[in-house]
Amino acid sequence: xxxxxxxxxxxxxxxxxxxxxxxxxxxxxxxxxxxxxxxxxxxxxxxxxxxxxxxxxxxxxxxxxxxxxxxxxxxxxxxxxxxxxxxxxxxxxxxxxxxxxxxxxxxxxxxxxxxxxxxxxxxxxxxxxxxxxxxxxxxxxxxxxxxxxxxxxxxxxxxxxxxxxxxxxxxxxxxxxxxxxxxxxxxxxxxxxxxxxxxxxxxxxxxxxxxxxxxxxxxxxxxxxxxxxxxxxxxxxxxxxxxxxxxxxxxxxxxxxxxxxxxxxxxxxxxxxxxxxxxxxxxxxxxxxxxxxxxxxxxxxxxxxxxxxxxxxxxxxxxxxxxxxxxxxxxxxxxxxxxxxxxxxxxxxxxxxxxxxxxxxxxxxxxxxxxxxxxxxxxxxxxxxxxxxxxxxxxxxxxxxxxxxxxxxxxxxxxxxxxxxxxxxxxxxxxxxxxxxxxxxxxxxxxxxxxxxxxxxxxxxxxxxxxxxxxxxxxxxxxxxxxxxxxxxxxxxxxxxxxxxxxxxxxxxxxxxxxxxxxxxxxxxxxxxxxxxxxxxxxxxxxxxxxxxxxxxxxxxxxxxxxxxxxxxxxxxxxxxxxxxxxxxxxxxxxxxxxxxxxxxxxxxxxxxxxxxxxxxxxxxxxxxxxxxxxxxxxxxxxxxxxxxxxxxxxxxxxxxxxxxxxxxxxxxxxxxxxxxxxxxxxxxxxxxxxxxxxxxxxxxxxxxxxxx
Numbered sequence: 001x002x003x004x005x006x007x008x009x010x011x012x013x014x015x016x017x018x019x020x021x022x023x024x025x026x027x028x029x030x031x032x033x034x035x036x037x038x039x040x041x042x043x044x045x046x047x048x049x050x051x052x053x054x055x056x057x058x059x060x061x062x063x064x065x066x067x068x069x070x071x072x073x074x075x076x077x078x079x080x081x082x083x084x085x086x087x088x089x090x091x092x093x094x095x096x097x098x099x100x101x102x103x104x105x106x107x108x109x110x111x112x113x114x115x116x117x118x119x120x121x122x123x124x125x126x127x128x129x130x131x132x133x134x135x136x137x138x139x140x141x142x143x144x145x146x147x148x149x150x151x152x153x154x155x156x157x158x159x160x161x162x163x164x165x166x167x168x169x170x171x172x173x174x175x176x177x178x179x180x181x182x183x184x185x186x187x188x189x190x191x192x193x194x195x196x197x198x199x200x201x202x203x204x205x206x207x208x209x210x211x212x213x214x215x216x217x218x219x220x221x222x223x224x225x226x227x228x229x230x231x232x233x234x235x236x237x238x239x240x241x242x243x244x245x246x247x248x249x250x251x252x253x254x255x256x257x258x259x260x261x262x263x264x265x266x267x268x269x270x271x272x273x274x275x276x277x278x279x280x281x282x283x284x285x286x287x288x289x290x291x292x293x294x295x296x297x298x299x300x301x302x303x304x305x306x307x308x309x310x311x312x313x314x315x316x317x318x319x320x321x322x323x324x325x326x327x328x329x330x331x332x333x334x335x336x337x338x339x340x341x342x343x344x345x346x347x348x349x350x351x352x353x354x355x356x357x358x359x360x361x362x363x364x365x366x367x368x369x370x371x372x373x374x375x376x377x378x379x380x381x382x383x384x385x386x387x388x389x390x391x392x393x394x395x396x397x398x399x400x401x402x403x404x405x406x407x408x409x410x411x412x413x414x415x416x417x418x419x420x421x422x423x424x425x426x427x428x429x430x431x432x433x434x435x436x437x438x439x440x441x442x443x444x445x446x447x448x449x450x451x452x453x454x455x456x457x458x459x460x461x462x463x464x465x466x467x468x469x470x471x472x473x474x475x476x477x478x479x480x481x482x483x484x485x486x487x488x489x490x491x492x493x494x495x496x497x498x499x500x501x502x503x504x505x506x507x508x509x510x511x512x513x514x515x516x517x518x519x520x521x522x523x524x525x526x527x528x529x530x531x532x533x534x535x536x537x538x539x540x541x542x543x544x545x546x547x548x549x550x551x552x553x554x555x556x557x558x559x560x561x562x563x564x565x566x567x568x569x570x571x572x573x574x575x576x577x578x579x580x581x582x583x584x585x586x587x588x589x590x591x592x593x594x595x596x597x598x599x600x601x602x603x604x605x606x607x608x609x610x611x612x613x614x615x616x617x618x619x620x621x622x623x624x625x626x627x628x629x630x631x632x633x634x635x636x637x638x639x640x641x642x643x644x645x646x647x648x649x650x651x652x653x654x655x656x657x658x659x660x661x662x663x664x665x666x667x668x669x670x671x672x673x674x675x676x677x678x679x680x681x682x683x684x685x686x687x688x689x690x691x692x693x694x695x696x697x698x699x700x701x702x703x704x705x706x707x708x709x
Contacts (some may be wrong), residue, residue: 007563136182355369
């Protein structure tokens with residue numbers, strides 16, 4: 001046998017992690033953890049184990065190599081690789097992005113306005129030069145020599161002369177800030193390492209406002225850097241000592257104020273600093289009160305600075321009020337009263353009107369708020385399931401609002417909404433190459449009964465030629481998340497077509513813990529109600545089987561991050577319901593993580609999951625569902641693929657590594673794939689991301705018996 005053959009044969013057998021028991025004691029409970037040693041990221045044995053896991057996964061999936069390549073080519077073949085985005089106006093320029101065939105990263109560009117009254121974005125073509133085009137930043141150039149590249153900041157000064165950008169080349173979400181003079185293309189000497197994402201330039205272009213993180217990766221401090229001075233002399237604008245809270249900062253669209261945002265999962269506070277005097281002491285909009293969340297948006301009405309404040313003080317689904325910016329704690333004028341079932345999400349103020357985002361009947365919606373009357377006019381769309389939001393609106397007084405729109409079957413679409421007439425102007429729809437026709441695909445929402453009688457919405461997407469869902473059992477991919485009030489919106493996916501075209505039905509279980517049905521839906525799936533998230537998903541799966549949509553042999557489940565916790569929990573609760581489970585960056589060792597306040601983000605997470613370190617009831621409850629602690633003996637688990645990244649700072653690689661080792665102890669067919677140069681979002685670069693998704697989809701199709709379809 002050759003050395004190569006011996007290595008392959010060895011890789012066919014799963015790696016066996018050494019058992020090095022450590023004892024964890026809390027609240028009179030003792031837990032023996034045999035695999036906690038895998039947390040030592042820089043230990044040679046840990047690295048060797050992860051590399052062995054990768055070799056084993058590669059060997060076990062080698063038969064899918066041709067399918068992976070086919071799916072990659074399908075994704076690539078449906079994508080217009082050389083393309084341009086719709087330009088967005090800011091100042092004297094139109095800003096847009098380019099992608100170029102064969103290049104991993106986007107190219108940030110701009111072109112001058114034709115005139116100050118020019119509000120119609122130029123129709124750009126890849127076949128013609130753009131008059132006056134200036135390349136601001138080419139991600140491909142910046143990424144040279146790095147396995148990973150991500151931009152965490154991209155901001156141009158109001159006068160258009162400076163670019164501020166932040167780069168991460170490790171995947172750990174620590175960004176180095178740099179400045180570029182756009183008149184000359186030269187880099188300024190200012191360089192600020194170890195920053196968080198989302199730094200901004202001041203309206204006058206003299207300062208950079210940025211945040212840094214503490215040892216637990218919590219953004220805790222806002223800084224002011226005067227361009228051209230030593231970073232060591234930067235001014236600390238705000239520091240948040242309470243470990244439950246994170247901070248951020250940004251300027252109002254009006255450029256009147258710097259807003260410092262302080263928040264936890266259940267409480268928020270905002271502080272204002274006059275943009276003309278950034279070293280002044282920040283003043284709170286409203287003093288912080290435990291359990292009260294709010295956000296403020298600046299407007300000018302009849303010459304007075306006012307704030308539109310969205311809050312949940314006595315209003316579960318939030319209320320919108322107006323206050324004086326000079327005395328925000330004074331009289332409140334109700335603009336949009338609390339309306340149960342209408343979850344107000346956010347308000348974006350412009351000079352002449354505001355846009356309000358809200359959720360009703362499971363869909364995120366948009367409305368125009370008329371300042372004089374306070375009337376809210378909802379924007380109407382034709383499809384029963386869709387997602388819509390605003391973006392690319394940098395100007396204070398535009399005649400149009402830029403919108404993004406998509407559904408499960410309609411590719412991403414850009415509109416300009418003409419406020420004066422209510423007209424929607426189509427600017428661009430994502431091109432899907434090949435023979436894609438949205439009429440060949442269907443989308444619908446059904447309702448699954450949970451054990452406690454709650455009706456849980458389930459979205460379905462399918463290719464019509466394969467038959468209507470429910471007519472006969474079909475292969476089905478069930479996706480779920482269910483945490484942080486995060487909603488899974490109806491959205492289009494090119495990669496998903498590779499599943500739909502092979503006859504797979506795609507479904508989303510909108511379980512409690514998400515935000516689809518308002519704040520109560522979220523609160524019924526967190527803390528000591530977290531179990532509802534898991535049982536809702538299981539009940540959705542059982543409903544789909546009972547109603548003839550699928551069978552356990554034809555059902556696979558997928559979730560990532562907190563959705564990966566969901567995957568681990570349902571694998572323990574109902575392993576017989578699923579043929580396979582794909583868990584991306586899964587939060588499967590939740591109790592160990594939340595018990596350790598020194599780990600990234602742990603204390604911040606106590607408002608979401610509870611504090612098991614100090615509360616015995618929370619400890620017992622989390623222990624009852626944490627996937628790692630609840631792997632079961634004597635049951636047949638579905639096939640499991642866990643995907644993680646070595647440099648992930650949100651869900652550490654050690655969680656799925658320990659989970660897979662424990663699953664193997666009970667005979668489960670579990671694979672681990674660890675990206676060694678990536679973070680929480682996975683690999684960087686679009687072609688790398690497509691190959692990663694092709695790997696996952698090929699594995700799912702193999703589980704479903706469709707590898708040859």
